[in-house]
Amino acid sequence: MEVQSIQVEKNTAPKEKPMTDQLEFGRAFTDHMFVMDYSDELGWHNAKIQPYQPLSIDPSSMVFHYGQSVFEGLKAFRTESGEVQLFRPTKNFERMNKSNERLVIPEIDEEFVLQALIKLVEIDKDWVPGADGTSLYIRPFIIATEPFLGVAPSRNYKFIIILSPVGSYYKEGIDPVKIAVESKFVRAVKGGTGEAKTGGNYAAGLKGQEDVAKDGYSQVLWLDGVDRKYIEEVGSMNVFFKINGEVITPALNGSILPGVTRDSVLQLLQHWNIPVSERRVSMQELADAHADGTLEEAFGSGTAAVISPIGLLCWDGKDYHINNGETGELSKKIYDTITGIQYGKLEDPFNWNIQVTQKAKVNQ
Structure with a gap:
């Protein structure tokens, strides 16, 4: 045409x-x-x-x-x-x-x-x-x-x-949100349509989101559909964790949407020479990192909110406070940089x- x-x-x-x-x-x-x-x-x-x-x-x-x-x-x-x-x-x-x-x-x-x-x-x-x-x-x-x-x-x-x-x-804007780890429902599985941006994926997440909202949580953290222990997405966003100085995000595995903001975050971290990896990360690994004090920050990334810091995760009835419920330094830097580029305030x-x-x- x-x-x-x-x-x-x-x-x-x-x-x-x-x-x-x-x-x-x-x-x-x-x-x-x-x-x-x-x-x-x-x-x-x-x-x-x-x-x-x-x-x-x-x-x-x-x-x-x-x-x-x-x-x-x-x-x-x-x-x-x-x-x-x-x-x-x-x-x-x-x-x-x-x-x-x-x-x-x-x-x-x-x-x-x-x-x-x-x-x-x-x-x-x-x-x-x-x-x-x-x-x-x-x-x-x-x-x-x-x-x-x-x-x-x-x-x-x-x-x-x-x-x-x-x-x-x-x-909440850039202020941290409260997230509940979903243990009953599954958003998508490898081989399904999770890596495509199609309406059914979002419809599948509504029930879990509605249930946790009744308890005051902003969104759900989705686990994989096979082992039910590996982290995939948070709500309709990709998710990142900073553990002991390294930033980790779940690897694209066929059930995770390859976010444009996710890609932007990865490019920025590499540009800043901050250690970053794409790999499987389990809730148990997060719980262990929280216990030994190395879980420093967590945040979601997506077009709508850009960066959404996570201040609390609830898993199996236990609350895990992250960075004292405050916005992390890196989360804020990423948000300020991406939005600064978007609004033409910073060099691109x-x-x-x-x-x-x-x-x-x-x-x-």
Whole structure:
């Protein structure tokens, strides 16, 4: 598909933008969306930017019945000089194609959808908030739309990008959260869809999250589905532990999502010459490190919250306080560095940012 084939229909009745201090996560949406269709006969086609609006799809569309869908999450940021930039969007579209492969969804042209995203954000750039901690959340997703109740890959799909101005994901912000180790439910197993970003993985985690929330915990720490002792993710985030000066994160094993923020953290740690390893880590190892005083910090990483320090872990009824329940020095440094790069306050030595102010090669 040629980039020049994107059609643009401007919204003639713009919505009122929410007040910056009233932003919630994922509640408000901008004036426009990007939509593209797929059929076996035409491939990806009919690409257009149009006013944000409800979808009209058949009740028998396969996404409703067999869950064939993938999505991504990334952000655009307004710099101090007023420019708008995207943070590592190429990694998200690269990961989307890996999810597509697992869910038997047709591959997208990563460069094409990047240019479409740039154009979309450029059109809705006035929706990008400028206050500290705010950003424009970007949700690309693909759904199966063929009207058919047979269990098989769909022959029709929609690729859509919607935009949402957001504040902080967690009300605690960079303050440490309380986490409960999940012992009953499993998020994903190797060979399943855990390493793909698909809705079923998140639906599978809702019950565990709901149960621990009743006891005042922000999220659950997921263990592996086989031995039920090795750590995988925390909530919908990747997780890191600093033990005796070394930072450890669970190795990608087929059931863990390869997070873009996770990759950013690893690159930063290597850049700073801080010892870091990707390997299996068990809850017993954490408990032992806590007992001998070498468990120094723990934090989750993800697009929505960036870094979420863990101040307490509850495992088998016992509370493990980490760093006296305070935000660790390294956690804060990582958070400040990534957000500093995202907002253009710090140098970007990795070339992570893409300027939206660069003209996308798209005709209106």
